[in-house]
Amino acid sequence: MEEHETCSERTVERQRDATNEDCLSELTKGRCPVNFPVAVVLPAAGSGERTGLSTPKQFCKILGRPLISYTIHAFERVFWIDSIVVVVAKESHDLMTDIIQKYNHTKVKIVEGGSTRHRSIFNGLLAFSEQGFGPKLQKPKVVIIHDAVRPFLEEDFLLKITLAANKQGASGAVRPLVSTVVAATTGGYLDHSLERARYRASEMPQGFIYDIIYQAYQHCSEAEFKFGTECLELALQHCGTSAVLIEGPSSLWKVTHKQDLASAEAVIKESLSQSACIITGECTETQNLSTWMKNGLMAEGMWVDAIPNIEQGMTLSTNRNLIKLSVNSPKSVEIEEFMKMCEETKDVLYPFVILWVYLNVSGQASFSQENDEASAIMTLAEDAQKRNIFLYCVRLSYSKDSTECERTMNKLCQITVALIRDRSAAFSGQMLYA
Amino acid sequence: MEEHETCSERTVERQRDATNEDCLSELTKGRCPVNFPVAVVLPAAGSGERTGLSTPKQFCKILGRPLISYTIHAFERVFWIDSIVVVVAKESHDLMTDIIQKYNHTKVKIVEGGSTRHRSIFNGLLAFSEQGFGPKLQKPKVVIIHDAVRPFLEEDFLLKITLAANKQGASGAVRPLVSTVVAATTGGYLDHSLERARYRASEMPQGFIYDIIYQAYQHCSEAEFKFGTECLELALQHCGTSAVLIEGPSSLWKVTHKQDLASAEAVIKESLSQSACIITGECTETQNLSTWMKNGLMAEGMWVDAIPNIEQGMTLSTNRNLIKLSVNSPKSVEIEEFMKMCEETKDVLYPFVILWVYLNVSGQASFSQENDEASAIMTLAEDAQKRNIFLYCVRLSYSKDSTECERTMNKLCQITVALIRDRSAAFSGQMLYA
Numbered sequence: 001m002e003e004h005e006t007c008s009e010r011t012v013e014r015q016r017d018a019t020n021e022d023c024l025s026e027l028t029k030g031r032c033p034v035n036f037p038v039a040v041v042l043p044a045a046g047s048g049e050r051t052g053l054s055t056p057k058q059f060c061k062i063l064g065r066p067l068i069s070y071t072i073h074a075f076e077r078v079f080w081i082d083s084i085v086v087v088v089a090k091e092s093h094d095l096m097t098d099i100i101q102k103y104n105h106t107k108v109k110i111v112e113g114g115s116t117r118h119r120s121i122f123n124g125l126l127a128f129s130e131q132g133f134g135p136k137l138q139k140p141k142v143v144i145i146h147d148a149v150r151p152f153l154e155e156d157f158l159l160k161i162t163l164a165a166n167k168q169g170a171s172g173a174v175r176p177l178v179s180t181v182v183a184a185t186t187g188g189y190l191d192h193s194l195e196r197a198r199y200r201a202s203e204m205p206q207g208f209i210y211d212i213i214y215q216a217y218q219h220c221s222e223a224e225f226k227f228g229t230e231c232l233e234l235a236l237q238h239c240g241t242s243a244v245l246i247e248g249p250s251s252l253w254k255v256t257h258k259q260d261l262a263s264a265e266a267v268i269k270e271s272l273s274q275s276a277c278i279i280t281g282e283c284t285e286t287q288n289l290s291t292w293m294k295n296g297l298m299a300e301g302m303w304v305d306a307i308p309n310i311e312q313g314m315t316l317s318t319n320r321n322l323i324k325l326s327v328n329s330p331k332s333v334e335i336e337e338f339m340k341m342c343e344e345t346k347d348v349l350y351p352f353v354i355l356w357v358y359l360n361v362s363g364q365a366s367f368s369q370e371n372d373e374a375s376a377i378m379t380l381a382e383d384a385q386k387r388n389i390f391l392y393c394v395r396l397s398y399s400k401d402s403t404e405c406e407r408t409m410n411k412l413c414q415i416t417v418a419l420i421r422d423r424s425a426a427f428s429g430q431m432l433y434a
Numbered sequence: 435m436e437e438h439e440t441c442s443e444r445t446v447e448r449q450r451d452a453t454n455e456d457c458l459s460e461l462t463k464g465r466c467p468v469n470f471p472v473a474v475v476l477p478a479a480g481s482g483e484r485t486g487l488s489t490p491k492q493f494c495k496i497l498g499r500p501l502i503s504y505t506i507h508a509f510e511r512v513f514w515i516d517s518i519v520v521v522v523a524k525e526s527h528d529l530m531t532d533i534i535q536k537y538n539h540t541k542v543k544i545v546e547g548g549s550t551r552h553r554s555i556f557n558g559l560l561a562f563s564e565q566g567f568g569p570k571l572q573k574p575k576v577v578i579i580h581d582a583v584r585p586f587l588e589e590d591f592l593l594k595i596t597l598a599a600n601k602q603g604a605s606g607a608v609r610p611l612v613s614t615v616v617a618a619t620t621g622g623y624l625d626h627s628l629e630r631a632r633y634r635a636s637e638m639p640q641g642f643i644y645d646i647i648y649q650a651y652q653h654c655s656e657a658e659f660k661f662g663t664e665c666l667e668l669a670l671q672h673c674g675t676s677a678v679l680i681e682g683p684s685s686l687w688k689v690t691h692k693q694d695l696a697s698a699e700a701v702i703k704e705s706l707s708q709s710a711c712i713i714t715g716e717c718t719e720t721q722n723l724s725t726w727m728k729n730g731l732m733a734e735g736m737w738v739d740a741i742p743n744i745e746q747g748m749t750l751s752t753n754r755n756l757i758k759l760s761v762n763s764p765k766s767v768e769i770e771e772f773m774k775m776c777e778e779t780k781d782v783l784y785p786f787v788i789l790w791v792y793l794n795v796s797g798q799a800s801f802s803q804e805n806d807e808a809s810a811i812m813t814l815a816e817d818a819q820k821r822n823i824f825l826y827c828v829r830l831s832y833s834k835d836s837t838e839c840e841r842t843m844n845k846l847c848q849i850t851v852a853l854i855r856d857r858s859a860a861f862s863g864q865m866l867y868a
Contacts, residue, residue, distance in 0.1 A: 065771055174616065181636065182635075189677065190666050201616075232616070236624055242625075245623065245624060253691070262699070268698075417860070427866070431814065432864050
């Protein structure tokens with residue numbers, strides 16, 4: 001996920017810590033040009049046949065969290081968006097309720113989907129109208145329609161779409177065509193190809209003045225409800241509103257096929273592994289180690305800072321990964337205590353990594369003793385994972401030889417980057433060696 | 435990579451071992467309906483601006499191997515394809531030569547690219563003509579044009595394209611549109627949207643009777659050379675040949691943006707991790723362990739068989755990963771010996787995993803002794819990686835308690851699957867714990 005710029009389009013120095021994104025809106029609240037109610041409709045009633053998976057793709061898990069929850073979060077963090085109507089199939093209602101609870105989504109209302117995409121969107125729009133079922137939501141001036149399977153949304157682009165919709169009645173994201181588009185004869189031969197430069201792929205999000213898109217759907221024919229796919233076309237046909245087309249970033253892509261889930265995971269992993277905080281402790285060895293690691297990890301593109309200890313009352317950034325340094329191997333009770341401290345200072349809705357790195361100075365523990373400790377640490381790690389923490393350990397061989405020392409440090413950085421980027425459940429609780 | 439079916443379109447029982455793919459063509463040689471010369475032109479002169487990376491995407495490495503090498507391999511393994519002309523930018527000539535040498539590509543000729551896609555393809559076609567530079571290749575009856583950045587090609591689809599081109603003069607892969615296509619007014623407003631069902635995205639590969647596409651390029655205007663993107667359109671305009679459009683599989687997608695590299699990696703990793711062979715040894719403990727592991731891994735979708743030992747003269751499948759079982763920790767010399775045996779029985783152009791799993795029965799080695807061994811194994815692993823082998827070790831805690839034992843086995847399978855799927859360089863040489 002690329003970091004977004006501010007609501008007011010002022011170029012802020014890019015923040016490496018993804019959490020700060022959440023504060024950006026707050027910071028710029030006073031200057032935001034959105035002074036009218038905005039809501040979102042998120043159709044998520046599709047069955048996702050193209051992935052070839054049994055779970056609809058919006059509910060597929062990425063790092064243990066359903067795709068749709070990432071998309072909802074992308075809207076929820078924007079303070080000028082009031083509510084998000086998620087339209088799901090009847091059979092997904094309970095699942096969606098669970099997701100909302102588990103990930104603490106506060107702006108969401110669930111609405112039941114229809115038999116086609118257009119019917120589902122219309123059901124979503126009805127949630128703001130007297131004609132809908134259940135308690136009516138406040139009618140927005142502008143409604144944003146998006147896809148549940150496009151999780152990578154940036155606030156600045158949402159702002160562009162919203163302001164353009166407010167001004168022109170309708171707006172939509174477009175992207176250059178990746179492939180040439182061809183028309184076939186009925187026999188399956190090439191009839192003609194379109195000149196690529198003259199056309200665009202219509203993507204999401206799209207924005208509408210609520211009254212316009214609501215009216216368009218009210219005039220929608222049965223054939224349009226059944227075969228249509230383009231909301232912008234409805235606004236044009238039924239309300240004469242010609243949408244502004246806005247070139248969107250490539251991050252707007254849609255998870256369509258099975259392999260796209262791997263892409264989405266890679267993007268999310270990248271955003272979660274941008275930064276780490278080293279907890280150095282007080283002694284010279286670990287403070288020297290911290291300096292080494294900091295330089296090594298920054299050279300790998302990670303943003304790193306260091307503090308001596310985690311203290312009560314401290315607030316650690318949501319997505320920040322933690323590297324704890326110690327001399328000699330930690331006992332499982334020490335690790336447990338440290339994890340508790342971390343949890344108190346962080347919002348653990350977001351998965352993060354705790355990596356415990358220790359210098360093996362004494363080095364004479366017997367193997368059998370180590371077996372018991374290894375087993376205890378693994379149990380700890382399994383338990384932590386249920387609370388969204390990935391726990392790993394790395395033991396450093398202690399050498400006075402400078403070449404050997406450099407090799408160890410390089411290996412340590414390589415392992416650290418891999419553990420933080422991959423956050424593999426299979427390796428949680430492992431004691432690795434560098 | 436999905437496994438492909440046979441050349442003769444007979445449905446062969448799906449082979450789990452990707453290597454057998456290589457043999458399929460051989461098996462069906464006698465029945466193949468391609469009895470005319472076929473060649474490939476692979477334009478790879480683009481700069482890949484859309485990935486936002488400095489390396490053109492066709493040269494980006496996936497598991498250490500450049501993307502283009504996977505694509506070349508997809509053609510090379512098809513016995514009825516005679517030659518592959520790869521068109522690269524002048525500055526990539528040396529790099530391409532190195533790739534051909536390193537990955538043992540035998541059917542490839544390099545040609546220098548032009549300033550646009552069409553010019554590059556034409557340069558490729560000239561390699562078969564008297565007008566080209568350097569020694570002329572045998573002129574094919576049918577030429578397949580493809581993209582270097584679409585590595586997932588199956589033989590059965592190539593066959594369809596080739597036979598259709600031979601019959602109709604031209605053929606091309608198409609896919610349903612993922613997004614609606616819109617036309618904009620000059621002011622940037624929606625003019626109209628296309629009815630999605632009537633259009634298709636034109637993908638690759640495309641096939642042509644050589645004389646037709648060659649003639650089409652000879653009549654190509656400057657404007658077409660500069661702005662055109664569609665070979666099928668040239669055949670239609672200049673030779674009146676209307677191409678057959680053939681619905682292709684979703685695996686034909688094109689690596690376009692940075693996130694697509696992660697998808698491609700996931701697909702390749704999946705294909706490389708489909709099967710494993712367990713080397714059980716002779717004793718009862720490891721043979722029991724083998725039965726457990728086999729069941730566990732097969733439940734995870736991996737195809738697994740077991741043999742007692744690797745013997746000289748044996749041939750192990752190219753992509754098969756190896757799991758070696760032993761009682762007590764292996765010495766680094768043992769591991770080294772085992773790796774040598776493996777290398778003699780395999781084609782190590784393909785990266786594979788060696789996982790050494792041992793039951794820690796004696797369990798009393800001192801920590802410092804283990805440190806020396808750990809360091810020796812890591813050095814071994816670093817060396818092995820240069821030869822395309824990923825070496826990992828797992829130590830099993832030995833317990834008579836059946837619940838504990840089951841937990842250990844589940845963890846072992848989870849670790850095994852993760853190591854074989856991820857093949858992470860960072861963890862090579864590690865001694866993990868289950």
